[in-house]
Amino acid sequence: MDYSLLAAGAALLACVLAVVGLHVFAAGRAQQQALVERLAAAGRIPPPPGRARRFAGIDRRVRRTRAGKRLERRIATTGLDVTPGEYTVYTVAALLVAYFVVGAVFTDFFGLIAAAVTVWGASAYLNWQRGRRTEAFIGQLPELTRILANATQAGLALRTAIAMAADELDDPAGSELRTVADQLAIGHSLDDAMNELAERLPSRELTVLVTTLILANRAGGAIVSSLRNLTETLEERKETRREVVTLLSQVKVTAVAVPVLGLGFLLIINGMRSGALDDMTRSFIGKLAVIVSAALYALGAFLINRMTRVRI
Structure with missing residues (x-):
């Protein structure tokens, strides 16, 4: 029995389970935090104390650098x-x-390659989290436009309607609109506050809403009818996006399976002859072949994601 192959399989399984466990833990913590914030806002429980920040010294040094400022944004x-x-x-x-x-x-x-992939993955995780937050905000846009239309029809000012929507909507729309309302309260113009919102969460739907609100604030007009028409359009786009995501889910799984198959092939090669990977990476040709193969697998996953990216 080849115990090295068994140990490699067990290590790979442990890594997969660790990633899944961290994802489930993070999702549970986020749901718990959202529940605590809603109960605290309703006055049912006292507001939670701020989380103690770790690595304060490192954080101060990182924030002083130009890269640290970009990372903070x-x-x-x-x-x-x-x-x-x-x-x-x-x-x-x-x-x-x-x-x-x-x-x-x-x-x-291969450890060096894994370290490089980890650095890339950390950056990609921020992009993924930003896209996920943007998608969640887009999903709340129909309700947001409905609240703004009802508030403006009742005679409230647009700034008051935005503050009301911030109180009624859950995150991320609630926190983002609260930021906009706070900016308006300290003297920022509606154009600047809404444009900053569009920069934080870039999307076509939000750009249309921001443009509608800015034009209505500048020139006046039938803002209620515009918001109601926009609400219907956003509802239709929301259903279309859901159908597209369902249709392309299998293809997106393929994009993840492609590099995993490459890792599986390496385990098979190493299991067929112990030390095969050591012999392969000792020579320059072997290292070059590994780098080219990894680049091709990454290119395949990238092309699959690009081909399945449908803009609605």
């Missing part, structure tokens, strides 16, 4: 409750774990 658009210092420490820790685990299962050369 990126994290702000994702809605994650994490500081730039915490994100940096977690990324470095994940990099080291990936290097040592993959290096122990395969070779040190």
Whole structure:
């Protein structure tokens, strides 16, 4: 019995279960935090104390750098409750774990590749979280436009309607509109506040809403009818987007399965002859072949994602 192959399979399974467990834990914590915030806003429980920030010294050093300032802006658009210092420490820790685990299962050369993939994955996670938050906001746009239309029809000012929508909607729309309402309260113009919102959560639907509100604020006009027509359009687009996502779900799974198959082939090769990967990565040709193969697998996953990206 080849115990090295069994150990490699067990390590891979443990990594997969760890990722799934972290995802479930993060989703549960987010739901718990949202529930606590709603109960605190309703006055049923006292407001929770602020979370103690970790790695304060590292966070201060990271924020002073230009890259740290860009990282802070990126994290702000994702809605994650994490500081730039915490994100940096977690990324470095994940990099080291990936290097040592993959290096122990395969070779040190593959550990370096895993470390590079981890750095890319940390950045890609911020982009994914930003897109996920944007998608959630888009899903709330029909309800948002309905609230704004009802409030303006009742004679309320647009700024008051935005503050009312911030109180009634859940996150992410509630927190984003609360930011807009706070900016308006301290003297920012509606154009600047809404444009900043569109920059934080870029999407066609939000751009249309922002343009409608800005034009109505500047020139007046039938804002109620415009918002009601926009509500109907957003409802139709929401249903269409849901159908498209369902149709393309199988293809998106293929994009994930392609690199996983490559990793499985490496395990099979190493199981067929012990030390095969060590022999392959000792030579320059072998290292070049590994890099080219990894690049081709990444290119395949990227092309599949690009082909299945349907803009509605």
